[in-house]
Amino acid sequence: MKKSWIIAMNTFNESLRKKTFYILLVVALVVIGASRFFSFLAVEDELKMIKDVSFSTIEFFGALIAIFTALAAVSTEMEKRTIYTLLSKPITRNNFIIGKLIGQSLIILLNVILMSIFFVALLLIKKSPPDLQTFKTIFLIYLSLVLMGSITLAVATFATDAFNLIFSFFLYIVGHLITYGKALLERTENVVLKGLGEMLYTIIPNYENFNIKDKIVVGVDVTWKYIGQTTLYGIIYITIAILIGIHFFNKREV
């Protein structure tokens, strides 16, 4: 675990020194900052608009950071051949993948924290301090981003960057729409289609489970029980993704 942590800190520091991180962060902060000016476009009140835009921005830019960091985690090491030196050291390939996962999760965390600080500051300026529900929303967004990063990292161990990029975004979109897909499937009487749908629903992570922002924005409370269940759901999928990544990376020749 110690060696994974050393690799994690290296991954974290590497991401931190990349311009992409700062560019995405600055753009995200600008969007969050500008959210108060969008209020005149909507009939809803300004606070609701700020929360809505901020949550969506944290999720979207967090997703970009998660996917690009995970993409770089394996392929950049291979392209730059730094992996040769790294794997010649007394580490296992499991150390490498777990270290990369921890490192990218830390960089996503930093990104989410920085965006959240800006968002909270905006709420304080509006004399509406954030409540616990706001932090629950941010936590679940973070968890969904870690899951997204884990899947991208796992796919990076056996697929090309281009495929991985398309696949990760595709899964992200499908993962958000899968609840509607399931509702549609329930109406069908075709057994094969129904079975296939059920299978996909089980395999593909349902990103909508992590999406509580719509409820929070309109003032609906989300229970701790739901947060706990969703956290467990996320951890199970993250674990499966990483085990898949470890399995393929242990067989991969670099």
Add this chain to the structure above:
Amino acid sequence: MAILETKDLTKIYTLGKNRTVTALNKVSMSVEEGEIFGILGPNGSGKTTCLKLLLGIVFPTDGSITIMGKDQYSVDIKKNIGFLPENPYYYDYLTGPEILKFYGRLFEMPDSLIAKRTDELLELVNLQDARNLSLKHYSKGMLERIGLAASLVNDPRILILDEPTTGLDPIGCKETRDLLIRLNKAGKTVLLSSHFLSEVERVCSRIVIFHKGNLLTTGTLRNLLEEYQAENLEDLFVKAIEKFDRETGSIDKGVE
């Protein structure tokens, strides 16, 4: 006593549905403790593949590798190995001391020992003045030197070097050669892959010649010169390759 041995080591790469390339074909060799062992061969002869196999970076299709009497994939065995890849690339945002610290920590060395080793190694490879410079500002020769330092951070028993003088100027080449001899005298076993014949001739006690994935010959330079009735290493190298091509009729043909 052999510190490193391979038996019938074979590596076949699959390049598509029905296409394979034999990068290494039943290679059996042994490296004795305390010697400088040279792996010679033209480009694409299987030298780097052999080193990657020894380090567990790629996996053998067949055959076995024994390092210090144990399976080479054991993490503990790797604690005794230092490796310098060809054209080394490192995390270019790190400085020299930072890269040594990163690798040193992977060897579970305490930070105080890493700091001591860093000072020693930077002096050894003459990079003390560049200690605050990030690696992206390093020249090719400087990268090669920091790579050499990184391969020595754990004070390894076995040093595996893949083309260590590529990119170095003549003075840098001489300094590297002298360093290898010094390290060898200090008890380190050195496995040196190179296509610079003069370099190998000057430092290696025994050599092996690879060609098209095959081990053509191995032994001390003197014995091989006698065996092939060659005047020097270059002559020996050419004769060994010509003999192989003649015997196998594989001129202009890759090993597949």
